[in-house]
Structure formats: C-alpha cells, structure tokens
Amino acid sequence: MNNDLFQAMAQSIIDGDSEAAEQLAQQAIELGIDPLEAIENGFVVGVNQVGEAFSCGEAFLPELVMAGEAMKKAVSTLEPEMAKRGTQRQVYGKVVLATIQGDIHDIGKTLVGTMLSSGGFQVYDLGVDVAIEKILGKAQEVGADIIGVSALLTTTMLRQKELIKTLEARGLRSQYKVMVGGAPVTRDWVAEIGADGFSEDAIGAVQVARQLVQG
Amino acid sequence: MASRIKSITNPKLKLDILSRAEVQRLHTATLDLIENVGVRFPSQKAMDIWEAHGAKVERDTCIVKAPGEVIEAALKSCPPAYDLAARLPDQDLSLDGNHVFVGTDGCGVEVLDIHTGERRRSSMQDVADIARIADCLEEVAFHWVAVSAQDYPAATRSLHELHAIWENSTKHVQTESIYSEREAQAAVEMAALIAGGREALRKRPVLSIMQCTAPPLGQDGGSVEAALVAAEAGLPVGFMTMAACLTTGPATLAGTLAVGNAEVISATALIQLAHPGAPVFYAAAQTASDLRTGGYTGGGPEDFLFGAATNVLSDFYDIPLSMGSFATGAKEPNWQAGIDNSLSTFMACIVMSDMLLGVGLLHGSRIWSYAQMLMDCEIFDIVHKMMQGIVVDDDTLALEAVRSVGPGGNFLTQKHTRQHMRDLYLPQFMDRRAYNVWEEKRDDGRDWALARAREILATHQPEPLDPQCSKELASIIASLEGD
Numbered sequence: 001m002n003n004d005l006f007q008a009m010a011q012s013i014i015d016g017d018s019e020a021a022e023q024l025a026q027q028a029i030e031l032g033i034d035p036l037e038a039i040e041n042g043f044v045v046g047v048n049q050v051g052e053a054f055s056c057g058e059a060f061l062p063e064l065v066m067a068g069e070a071m072k073k074a075v076s077t078l079e080p081e082m083a084k085r086g087t088q089r090q091v092y093g094k095v096v097l098a099t100i101q102g103d104i105h106d107i108g109k110t111l112v113g114t115m116l117s118s119g120g121f122q123v124y125d126l127g128v129d130v131a132i133e134k135i136l137g138k139a140q141e142v143g144a145d146i147i148g149v150s151a152l153l154t155t156t157m158l159r160q161k162e163l164i165k166t167l168e169a170r171g172l173r174s175q176y177k178v179m180v181g182g183a184p185v186t187r188d189w190v191a192e193i194g195a196d197g198f199s200e201d202a203i204g205a206v207q208v209a210r211q212l213v214q215g
Numbered sequence: 216m217a218s219r220i221k222s223i224t225n226p227k228l229k230l231d232i233l234s235r236a237e238v239q240r241l242h243t244a245t246l247d248l249i250e251n252v253g254v255r256f257p258s259q260k261a262m263d264i265w266e267a268h269g270a271k272v273e274r275d276t277c278i279v280k281a282p283g284e285v286i287e288a289a290l291k292s293c294p295p296a297y298d299l300a301a302r303l304p305d306q307d308l309s310l311d312g313n314h315v316f317v318g319t320d321g322c323g324v325e326v327l328d329i330h331t332g333e334r335r336r337s338s339m340q341d342v343a344d345i346a347r348i349a350d351c352l353e354e355v356a357f358h359w360v361a362v363s364a365q366d367y368p369a370a371t372r373s374l375h376e377l378h379a380i381w382e383n384s385t386k387h388v389q390t391e392s393i394y395s396e397r398e399a400q401a402a403v404e405m406a407a408l409i410a411g412g413r414e415a416l417r418k419r420p421v422l423s424i425m426q427c428t429a430p431p432l433g434q435d436g437g438s439v440e441a442a443l444v445a446a447e448a449g450l451p452v453g454f455m456t457m458a459a460c461l462t463t464g465p466a467t468l469a470g471t472l473a474v475g476n477a478e479v480i481s482a483t484a485l486i487q488l489a490h491p492g493a494p495v496f497y498a499a500a501q502t503a504s505d506l507r508t509g510g511y512t513g514g515g516p517e518d519f520l521f522g523a524a525t526n527v528l529s530d531f532y533d534i535p536l537s538m539g540s541f542a543t544g545a546k547e548p549n550w551q552a553g554i555d556n557s558l559s560t561f562m563a564c565i566v567m568s569d570m571l572l573g574v575g576l577l578h579g580s581r582i583w584s585y586a587q588m589l590m591d592c593e594i595f596d597i598v599h600k601m602m603q604g605i606v607v608d609d610d611t612l613a614l615e616a617v618r619s620v621g622p623g624g625n626f627l628t629q630k631h632t633r634q635h636m637r638d639l640y641l642p643q644f645m646d647r648r649a650y651n652v653w654e655e656k657r658d659d660g661r662d663w664a665l666a667r668a669r670e671i672l673a674t675h676q677p678e679p680l681d682p683q684c685s686k687e688l689a690s691i692i693a694s695l696e697g698d
Contacts (some may be wrong), residue, residue: 060506062461104257104435107462111509153394154324155369183511183581184324184363188336201508 002033006042009074013046016066018073025077035078036087043074047118054203064203065111068118093145093213094122096138098130100159105152108181111202112148119206121146132163139176145213146197148179148205157184161193177212181205220306220386221353221595223315223564227604230565232523238531241473246283248432248477253278255429257436260443261485268488277436281481289484292491295533299357299451300419302385302409303678307419308356310451310496310535310569315602317595319349319588320542320573321359321391326583329669334582337362341583343379345575348585348668350384351675354592357387359425359573362583373398374692377405377422382685385678389537389570391425391455399424399441401695403448405688409680417449425498425537428456428478430463439482446486446493453537454482455498460517462504468517468524475501476528483534496569497529500539513544513579514555519562526566538568541591544579548587548661552577557594564598571595589664593644600640611635643667 005024012020021043028038050067053059075089082088095116099109106128117123124142126135139147151157160180167173179197180190190198197212199205233241248254256262257277266272268289270281296311308316326337329344341362349355360376367375373392380388393399406422407413424445426438434454442452456475458464464471483495503517504510512518522540529536540563543555563571574595575588605611616631626632644660646653680688 054507057507061504061509062466104429104433107509111462154322154363154365155372155394158369183579186325186336201510203508 002031002041005031005033006038006045009038009042010046010049013043013067013070013074014049016063016070018066018070021070021074022077025074029078029081034087035082035085036089038078039075039089043071047071061111061203064118065114068114071118072114090120091122092120092210094124094142095146095148095209096124096126096135096142096144097148097150098126098135099128099150099152100156100163101129101131102159103151103153103156104128105150105182108152108183108202109148109150112150112181112199112205115202115206116209119210121206121209132159132166135163136166136172144176146177146179146209148181148209150180151182152184154184157182157189160185160189160195164193164195179205179208179212218351218353220308220316220356221599222308222356223567223599223602224313226565226567226602227606228565228602230523230562232520232566233527238527241469241476241528242531244473245476245480246286248473249281249286249481250283251280252432252477253280254477254481255279255433256439256481256485257434258439261434261436261439264485264489279481281484285488286480286484289487289491290480290532290534292487293483293495293532293534294492296535297451297494298419299387299389299423300410300421301357301387302381302421302680304419306356306386308387312530312535312567312569314569315564315567315571316356316569317354317571317592318357318359318389318573319345319355319361320576320580321361323362323576323581323583324365325581326362327577327585329585329665329672336365337583338366339364339375339379342376343383344672345583345585345588346380346383347675347677348588348671350386350677351671352589352592354595355386355574357389357570358384360390360392361573361575363392368696371398371401371692371695374401374405374695377402378685378688378692381405381409381688382680383677387421387423389423389425391427393424393441394426394435395437396440396444397695399444401691403445403450404691406450407448408684408687408691413448420450420494423451423453423494423496425453425455426482428454428458428475428482430456430458430478431474432477434478434482439485442482442486443489446490446495449493451494451496452486453496453498454479455500455537455539457500457502457539459501459511460503461506462509464501468520471501471503472521472524472528475499480532483532496535496537497525497532498537498539499525500542500572501525511544511579513542514551514559518555519558522559522563522568523566526563526568529568535569537570537572538563540564540568540571541574541594542572542576542580543587546578546582548577548584548590548664552587552590553594556591557597560591560594561598561601564595564602585668586661586664589667590644590660593642593660593664597640597642 177196197208299308410416458475501521540559543552545551574591
C-alpha cells in the first residue's frame with residue numbers, strides 16, 4: 001500500500017530533487033511508516049539505480065552528486081523520527097574529512113564527502129585549512145573509523161605525513177584508517193607515509209573506504 | 216652562448232571567436248558577479264585595501280563586493296605593455312601584444328627519468344636539469360618552476376627552486392610556486408641581486424609572479440599577499456583562473472569564462488588599487504571537468520575554445536595574457552598528447568596570447584617528460600610556421616620560375632627553389648622516412664626527442680651565474696631558514 005510512496009521516494013533521488021525527497025520523508029513520518037523502511041524500500045532504491053546508471057556510463061557525476069544530496073536531505077529529515085523510535089541507520093563507518101592546514105582547495109575533498117555519504121558512510125567534513133589537532137579531536141569525539149585528508153600542494157601534502165606521525169606518536173595509529181588524496185598524491189607517497197588508502201577520484205574513494213572498514 | 220628566442224610575431228592568421236557585443240556582455244556579467252555575489256579575499260591586508268576604496272567587505276566571510284566603477288577605474292592604471300627582463304638583456308621578452316612566447320609548464324610532482332625512463336618523485340636536480348635544457352631551446356622563452364624540488368624543505372623550497380633556475384639559465388623566470396608574503400619578500404631580494412638593485416629590478420624585472428585564484432569566486436590569502444609584495448617591488452604579477460566547467464564553474468563555457476574573469480580582474484584591480492601602474496597580466500587555464508570522475512582533464516574542445524577566448528578578454532582590459540596551453544591529460548607522450556597540445560597551442564597562438572604555459576608535463580601537469588618537452592617545442596615550431604600564413608607577391612608567385620619550367624618538368628633545379636626551399640618546414644620529430652627504414656628500427660619522434668634532450672643536457676653549458684651573486688642568493692635563503 002505504500003508502494004506508490006516508495007516509488008516516488010526512489011524517483012526523487014533519481015531526479016536529484018532534494019525538496020521532493022524532504023517532502024516525501026515528511027509524509028512517511030506523518031503516515032507512521034518506519035523511517036528505516038522508507039530508506040530501505042524507497043530512497044536507497046533510487047540511489048542504487050543512479051549508481052547502476054553511472055556504472056554503465058548512462059549517468060554522469062552531477063547526477064550522482066545530486067542524488068547524494070537528495071539522499072542526505074531525506075535521511076536528515078527522518079533522523080528525529082529514528083531517534084524517537086530508538087533506531088538508527090546502519091552505516092559502513094564514520095569518516096572525518098578535511099583539507100589539511102595551509103591548503104584551501106576543497107572541490108575534490110567535498111566530492112569525496114558527498115560520494116561517501118551517499119555510499120553509506122557518516123561523514124564529518126571539517127572544511128579547508130584544518131589543523132591536525134582539530135582533525136584528531138573530531139575523530140576522537142565521533143569515534144571515527146576513517147580519517148581522510150586532502151592536499152593540493154606539494155608543500156601542504158607533507159602534513160599528511162605529519163598527521164600519521166602524530167597518530168603513531170600518541171599510540172593511536174591502529175584506531176583509525178587514514179585515507180589521503182589530492183592532485184600531487186601518488187602511490188609512492190602513500191607507501192612512504194604509510195597511509196591505508198588512496199584514490200585518484202571521488203568514486204574510487206567509496207570503494208577504498210568500504211574495503212578499509214571491512215578490513 | 217645564450218640562445219636566441221623564438222616567438223610568433225606579425226601573424227597572418229586570425230580568428231574571431233567572440234564579437235565585441237559578446238565580450239561586453241561577459242564584462243557586464245563579471246562586474247555584476249563582483250558587485251553582487253562578491254569574491255572571497257581571505258587576507259586582512261587585501262580587505263583593508265578594498266574597504267579603503269569603497270568596496271563592501273564582509274569581514275567574517277572575507278567576501279568583498281566591489282562596485283563596477285571601482286573595478287573599472289582601478290584597471291585603467293594597468294600598463295598595456297612592458298618587458299619581462301632576462302639575466303641577459305638580449306633575451307628580454309616584450310609583452311606588447313605582438314609576440315607569443317612559450318614557457319615550461321609547472322609544477323609537476325614526478326619525472327620520467329631522462330636516463331632510465333623510470334617514473335619517480337621530482338627533486339632539485341630535476342629543476343636544474345630542466346632549466347639547463349630550456350636554456351638551450353630557442354622555443355622556450357622563459358621558465359616556470361617545472362617540477363617541485365621535493366627534497367628541499369617546504370618553507371623555502373620555492374626559493375631554492377628559483378636559485379637553481381638562475382644557476383642554469385639566463386632567461387626570464389616566472390614563478391608559480393610562491394604562496395606567502397615571507398617567500399615573496401625573499402624572492403624580491405633575490406631578484407634584486409640578479410638585476411643589480413631594487414631600482415634596476417623595477418626597470419628590468421628578471422622575475423615575475425603567477426598566482427592561482429581559488430575558483431569559484433575566491434582567492435588564496437597567502438597568494439594575494441605574496442602578489443602585493445611583488446607588485447610593490449615592480450615585479451609583474453598575474454592571477455590565473457583554472458575554473459572548470461561542471462565543478463568550479465558552471466557547465467557552460469560562457470558562465471565559466473565569467474566566473475574566472477571575476478576572479479582574475481578583481482585580484483588585478485586590487486593590485487592596481489594598492490600599487491597603481493604596477494605591471495600585471497591576465498592568466499588562465501580554464502577547462503571542463505570530466506563528466507564521469509569530475510577530474511581535471513587537461514584537454515578537449517572546451518580547453519581549446521577557452522584558449523582562444525581568453526585573449527579577447529585580456530585585450531579588452533588591455534593587459535598581457537599568460538595562457539595555459541599544452542599540458543595534456545595524457546599519461547605518456549602519445550596520440551592524445553599530440554592532439555591536446557597542438558590544438559590548445561594553435562588556438563592560443565592564433566589570438567596572439569602573450570605567454571603560453573607550457574612545455575613538458577603529462578597527466579594534467581603532474582609528470583615531467585623530456586621527450587614531451589622537446590615535442591611540445593616542435594608543436595610550437597609548426598604553429599609558428601603556420602602563423603606566418605601565405606605571402607602572395609611577385610617573388611612568391613614565382614611566375615618566372617613557372618615560365619621556365621613550363622608544363623611538365625620539375626622545380627628542383629630552379630634558382631628560385633634554392634632561394635626559397637629553406638622557407639619550407641623541416642620537422643625534427645616527425646617520421647617521414649621510407650616504410651622499410653622505419654620497419655628496421657621501429658623508433659619514432661619520442662625516441663628522437665628524448666635523445667635530443669639527453670644530448671643537450673650532456674653538452675649545453677649555460678652562461679654561469681656570478682659565483683658571488685650565487686653565494687648571496689644562498690645566504691638570503693639561509694637567513695630565512697635560520698628564523
């Protein structure tokens with residue numbers, strides 16, 4: 001009986017229509033539908049369809065991002081109801097993301113955040129020019145599984161290494177998986193600094209993150 | 216011996232890519248963006264200057280909204296033409312709108328080793344080697360920092376790189392790797408040593424500074440402050456937008472041009488407000504992000520169109536242009552690299568962009584290839600030849616020679632042929648051999664280009680920097696490291 005509603009939910013994601021997604025989520029709450037069911041049978045169906053269309057080359061990155069934004073909107077609308085019912089959405093893991101101190105380049109990092117969150121991760125994006133202490137503080141506060149740091153400059157990229165060294169020095173290295181990214185980051189660099197994961201683009205980052213949390 | 220420098224001048228080809236009305240519309244849209252949406256200038260100094268000149272400044276967000284009249288009035292003090300000076304005066308470059316000069320690309324992070332071909336992290340030795348080879352090539356008129364000297368400390372790396380280039384070349388240096396006031400101050404001091412004092416430097420700027428904007432509609436605070444320091448000393452300063460359709464710019468080309476233009480001219484206006492009459496240039500390397508990954512592409516029809524359109528904008532503001540061309544997204548010197556670099560360079564040349572950046576890098580300006588460097592120079596040679604067009608006069612019509620050969624026969628023995636045969640282009644790295652000759656060796660332009668680069672590196676001796684001057688350059692850098 002809720003099939004039409006679920007279908008409309010999926011469609012709102014496919015259309016990348018955040019407003020529609022929010023309204024449908026609201027409607028679900030009013031109808032007393034379990035939020036987890038709305039996500040599972042409605043919104044996620046849309047996310048998967050866009051993902052499949054993307055994989056076979058029919059959909060493009062903007063469609064993926066818009067679907068991701070709509071999904072975020074739907075989930076955040078449903079969150080208070082989930083809290084009320086004492087349930088929560090299963091996520092792959094928690095990721096703290098930032099562009100490292102001294103660097104203001106954020107397009108790649110932000111894309112990674114959107115892709116991870118529509119790919120089933122809880123993402124805490126701290127923005128650009130973020131000090132290592134702040135990143136580590138947030139990671140500890142939320143109990144992050146993954147720390148992701150981005151850099152576009154060869155000079156700021158060095159702080160990716162510093163972050164890992166700091167974790168080691170404090171005996172915290174094993175608590176987090178560290179992912180690094182940015183134009184100057186190469187496999188050699190990843191190996192040298194002992195990061196756990198790296199991807200050259202945002203789509204690939206989701207795969208890497210899933211592998212990291214599944215160990 | 217200092218090599219002469221090859222440039223395109225007095226072109227015979229031209230292209231009308233934007234009408235007067237279209238440029239005016241782009242300009243109006245740009246002013247509207249600057250005044251009503253604003254541009255982010257995260258620098259107290261910059262915000263103070265803007266505020267003093269009547270712009271609305273939102274201190275908490277660093278957003279500056281400047282009225283169109285302020286921008287237009289500020290841009291009026293930009294000098295339309297000036298010279299980029301070289302260590303040797305006969306290598307000075309005239310940015311007068313009638314020359315196209317090529318630089319090396321920058322700033323890569325890996326190098327295909329000139330001897331082993333192995334891909335590895337870039338170091339100071341690479342900066343020096345590339346500068347030395349560029350010093351020898353007539354197609355390369357000036358240097359960018361081609362690769363990052365990652366074996367040097369981050370805080371002074373940009374200065375060591377400058378030192379290495381000056382040690383290995385007499386040509387003008389334009390740095391794109393200085394992002395702070397402190398480094399800029401030291402760079403000015405170093406340039407003054409080369410030029411023979413602060414006043415001499417102002418007259419003959421042996422160094423210019425290129426800064427990237429932070430699209431959409433933003434600037435990097437450190438970069439802006441470094442540019443202000445350089446402009447105060449009379450070093451030519453340019454701001455480069457790399458706005459990309461789809462991600463940091465709208466999906467449409469006109470929209471991305473307007474966004475990038477707002478970044479460049481707002482920063483340029485700031486420089487003029489602070490230091491009226493300071494030499495400035497427009498810089499751009501707009502592109503379209505890849506539809507699938509959102510990644511940087513370093514090629515494609517959008518890039519080529521941007522390459523031609525941007526000079527129309529910089530002409531509108533009557534300032535020189537430093538335009539991104541070459542810089543293929545290809546992973547190795549191949550089909551894609553040939554297409555990307557030929558078309559981007561042709562389109563940027565046909566509108567007479569003053570500076571082209573630049574030769575030698577692959578994978579979206581990340582991996583240095585010596586073979587690509589030399590082949591890029593050949594691309595410029597070909598375009599250089601094309602830009603001369605077809606001359607029609609008594610001599611080139613050659614009627615006398617045609618009469619004496621008559622129907623049938625050939626022109627090989629004509630005096631006219633002897634006089635003009637060297638006008639025809641002779642490629643260095645194109646394979647025009649017989650098939651069987653190729654079949655025996657199966658080598659191609661990439662092999663020959665690499666061999667030529669090795670030969671230059673082994674034999675070319677640049678005119679040395681005065682040892683005392685070199686020592687003093689080193690001590691300027693050392694004084695920063697001692698802090």
